[in-house]
Amino acid sequence: MGTIAVLGAGKIGEALLSGLISGGRSPEDLLFTERHPERAAELEARYGITGVTVREAAQRADLLVVAVKPQDIDPVLADLAPVLRPQSLVVSLCAGLPTSLFERKLPSGTPVVRVMPNTPMLVGEAMSAVSAGKYAGPEHVKAVTELLSCVGKVVEVPESQQDAVTALSGSGPAYFFYLVEAMIDAGILLGLPRAVAERLIVQSAVGAAKMLDEGESHPVLLREAVTSPGGTTINAIRELEKHGVRAALIAAIEAARDRSAELGRAHED
Ligand SMILES: NC(=O)c1ccc[n+]([C@@H]2O[C@H](COP(=O)([O-])OP(=O)(O)OC[C@H]3O[C@@H](n4cnc5c(N)ncnc54)[C@H](OP(=O)(O)O)[C@@H]3O)[C@@H](O)[C@H]2O)c1
Numbered sequence: 001m002g003t004i005a006v007l008g009a010g011k012i013g014e015a016l017l018s019g020l021i022s023g024g025r026s027p028e029d030l031l032f033t034e035r036h037p038e039r040a041a042e043l044e045a046r047y048g049i050t051g052v053t054v055r056e057a058a059q060r061a062d063l064l065v066v067a068v069k070p071q072d073i074d075p076v077l078a079d080l081a082p083v084l085r086p087q088s089l090v091v092s093l094c095a096g097l098p099t100s101l102f103e104r105k106l107p108s109g110t111p112v113v114r115v116m117p118n119t120p121m122l123v124g125e126a127m128s129a130v131s132a133g134k135y136a137g138p139e140h141v142k143a144v145t146e147l148l149s150c151v152g153k154v155v156e157v158p159e160s161q162q163d164a165v166t167a168l169s170g171s172g173p174a175y176f177f178y179l180v181e182a183m184i185d186a187g188i189l190l191g192l193p194r195a196v197a198e199r200l201i202v203q204s205a206v207g208a209a210k211m212l213d214e215g216e217s218h219p220v221l222l223r224e225a226v227t228s229p230g231g232t233t234i235n236a237i238r239e240l241e242k243h244g245v246r247a248a249l250i251a252a253i254e255a256a257r258d259r260s261a262e263l264g265r266a267h268e269d
Helices: 011-022 037-045 053-058 070-080 099-105 117-125 139-152 159-170 173-189 194-214 219-225 232-242 245-265
Strands: 002-006 030-033 061-066 089-092 110-114 125-133 150-156
Touching: 002 011, 002 110, 011 037, 011 117, 011 139, 030 037, 030 053, 061 070, 061 099, 061 139, 061 245, 070 099, 070 150, 089 139, 099 110, 099 150, 099 194, 110 139, 110 159, 117 125, 125 159, 139 150, 159 245, 173 194, 173 245, 194 219, 232 245
Parallel strands: 002 030, 002 061, 061 089, 089 110, 125 150
Antiparallel strands: 110 125
16 A cells, blocks of 8 residues: 555544554554644654655655545645646545545546545544545555555445435444433433443443444344333333334434535535
8 A cells, every 4th residue: 555644634534543553554654744733743753653745745655545624625635736646546534525526626537535434433443435436446445445444344335325324324423422322311310320320321332332243133133132021121112112213313314414415515516
């Protein structure tokens, strides 16, 4: 994969750099760009990697990961366009920005791969979905999949499905945090101390996630296994159904998909 440069080493950019180093990549093969000298110095000290200008990153890197906020993309592409080497691979982590935007602003034929990661990248458990742009081939998707595997799991989807991915796994951690928060409130209502309620629910979430991740049973079977006839769980399930929680989740995720599509339309040709 050669030298990798991360353009914009904020939360996600730093998580990727940190994961690459933990995954065994030498700091000498990594570069980053940052706007603030203090932030650059902090990252250099923490990881032993070198902060450079966008021009230098373009000249030295084989793969450039763009990790600035979507609203900051224009100056980055303007800096990159005149100096990008022909075979460099550009990887965008920017939510909602189509590969066509990069292809339009960068030299003709630049391979671009779009990625929708999520915040568990900060703990090495990201779910990332990758989509090839017009000039990116299977070798580019393979390189990006390898890159992201050091910070979590990776799937490939057609770019037309990126709005659905954004709604499902991009925003997904927020739905789980929301559910956990509501369950902690329930514990408080039942008279448990907050710290105890938190521990009970967070560990239940970790345990349930592990069982799901082991993938030996479907979620329905796992749920049925703790739903005994006439027991406590079925009483809770009846209330969840009565309050339309399943329908609410489906509608919420559909609304997130629609908003993602709306934001993306602002960047169309
Ligand atoms: N966080 C998430 O949950 C998440 C999930 C999926 C996708 N993403 C995507 O990941 C990208 C990064 O998100 P984030 O949460 O990591 O944002 P962030 O913490 O704000 O990081 C962006 C970094 O880029 C720097 N930057 C901006 N313009 C620059 C430029 N011209 N040259 C060099 N550095 C520049 C920013 O510096 P300043 O501090 O000066 O602004 C900041 O340090 C976004 O496009 C977002 O859509 C994020």
